[in-house]
Amino acid sequence: MTVALAPAPAGLSVRPVPYAPSVGKRPRQEAFGVVVDGIKDINKLTDDEFAIIENLLYRHGVVVFEDVDVTPAGQHALTNAFDPAAQEYGHGKVGRPEAASILHPDLRNIPAQPAVQLIGNGLVTDDHVLQGLVNPCKLKHPSHQSFHKTQISAEDSAKGFTRFYRWHIDAALYEREAPKVTTLYGLQMPTAKKNIVRYDDGTGDELEVPLGGTAFVSGKVMFDILPAPLKSLAVRTRVQYAPHPYVWMGSAKAKSTGLGMVSDGTEMSLDDLPPWEEKHVKTLPVCWKNPVTGHLHLQVHPSAVHELFIDPLPVGARRQPDTLYPDGAHLTNLKEVRELIYSMQRPGIAPELVYTVDWKPRQLALFHNRGTLHSITGAFAEDEVRAFWQCNQAASVPVVGPSEEDVLEFA
Incomplete structure (x- = not known):
């Protein structure tokens, strides 16, 4: 199935994301998440290309590009195009300085593009990934073990059971406005491994996800089903x-x-x-x-x-x-x-409403940060390398309510 685009630059096509069998009827009907093919250079979009991508983001929540070469400068330019008046990273120019903050402590700002950050797990040694950061660079993937009140046992974790880490919006929620969009570019990660997310809330709900998959739900669907x-x-x-x-x-x-x-x-x-x-x-x-x-x-x-x-x-x-x-x-x-x-x-986070990005190298995902919630998943071994660039910017305008x-x- 192809989502119709009119008008569209020659060669550009849009299709629904490859949904896991667990994804139910509602996200499929909403076309929650689309894949865009045919972009010549994601780092230098034409005005027509960006206009279509922007429209798709607001209509479908998540926009994915496969097998694309992205530079930190290109990622920043793409992110900034959604809000050209935005001036700084979503949590401020100084990043996340508070020692007691629960935000991921292992972010690394790319020296030439401070609004783009390296996140992931393991010992990163690829200079292209590091973009001027000290080589080697050790990263750690957040785990529910340190954030949740209760934990999955070590035995069950070894069997591949995990949890959603934290459902959230990318936003400082103090002083700065919530970013309009976040971009994530996958560089290195284990593939073909699966986890089972357990909700552990008495419902028996579980969800199979790819190891380290980013889970998304639609804020529209969350409201509509109330x-x-x-x-x-x-x-x-x-x-x-x-x-x-x-x-x-x-x-x-x-x-x-x-x-x-x-x-x-x-x-x-x-x-x-x-x-x-x-x-x-x-x-x-x-x-x-x-x-x-x-x-x-x-x-x-x-x-x-x-x-x-x-x-x-x-x-x-x-x-x-x-x-x-x-x-x-x-x-x-x-x-x-x-x-x-x-x-x-x-x-709104019921298993059938969750779309999880199954990351592959050179995959780029944009998500409407003012229209979706997301959570990281999975627990990585210390020697499993995962490396992503992420970018968002504090918006220049506040959100609009009903x-x-x-x-x-x-x-």
């Missing part, structure tokens, strides 16, 4: 994120699904955080509006939520017996906040 009472709540709710959220949650632990944190009071006190200002604290809508399709995407970083502001039903909306918080609310109990967000998001018409439609 029952009416949760749709009403979603369009009326804003999330306030904690200041310096990745430091704040540094001593907390995640749920077994990787979808948010366990509430046992271990988060850092706001008084003990690095200096912060109220004006930089982010309060964002639960639903983000797609700039091309107009669809609503349920976009919440579940690990960083702190408080919820719920608007009352709008004038003209009919109050139903099952309407949640019809008069509005400000929720500050962290456990209650997390449980409410979890009830909205957990259906319109008045959207709220009236769903409330």
Whole structure:
């Protein structure tokens, strides 16, 4: 099956990604994820080529290119083309300096392109991959073993069982705006190895994934499948994120699904955080509006939520017996906040809704960071080499939430 493009430069074609058998009907109907063939030089796109890629990204969430040669400069140029006014890496020019941050500590900025970073696992010795970084360079793939409240046993890990590490959006969630797009370029990785992701939440849900595969879910589908009472709540709710959220949650632990944190009071006190200002604290809508399709995407970083502001039903909306918080609310109990967000998001990471990129060398993936959630998967042996370049930039404009018409439609 080929997704029609009109108009398109000669030689360019688009097809759905190669879905695993586990992918259900809904992502296939949505064409969640497409592969683009026929680009002459990904580092020097024509205006027509980029316009089509940009449109595809907003319509399909993930855009994949196979067997392409990408340079760090080309990757940065492609990423920046989605937001030419963006000036810095998504977490700032200084990267991730806080020692207590839970963000991946093994990122390496490419010297000539600091917004492009080397991530992966093992001892990297290829000068092309390192791009001026000290050779050799030792990297470590994050593991749920250090981030989740509970862990899979060593015996089961050896059998190939694993978990989603952390479902998230690439965003600082403090001071800076969420990037519009993230680009990932695969250079070296083990292939043909599989893991079984266990949700370990009492549902029995499991999902076969390629070792180190990047898992994606659609924020649009996540919203669309909600029952009416949760749709009403979603369009009326804003999330306030904690200041310096990745430091704040540094001593907390995640749920077994990787979808948010366990509430046992271990988060850092706001008084003990690095200096912060109220004006930089982010309060964002639960639903983000797609700039091309107009669809609503349920976009919440579940690990960083702190408080919820719920608007009352709008004038003209009919109050139903099952309407949640019809008069509005400000929720500050962290456990209650997390449980409410979890009830909205957990259906959207069901195994049949997850598309996982099966990485191969010279494969490039772009994802709509304001329309999808993603998680890394798998656990690598120390001697298994995995190397990627990634790039995203703090956006020049804030996200857009539901319109008045959207709220009236769903409330």
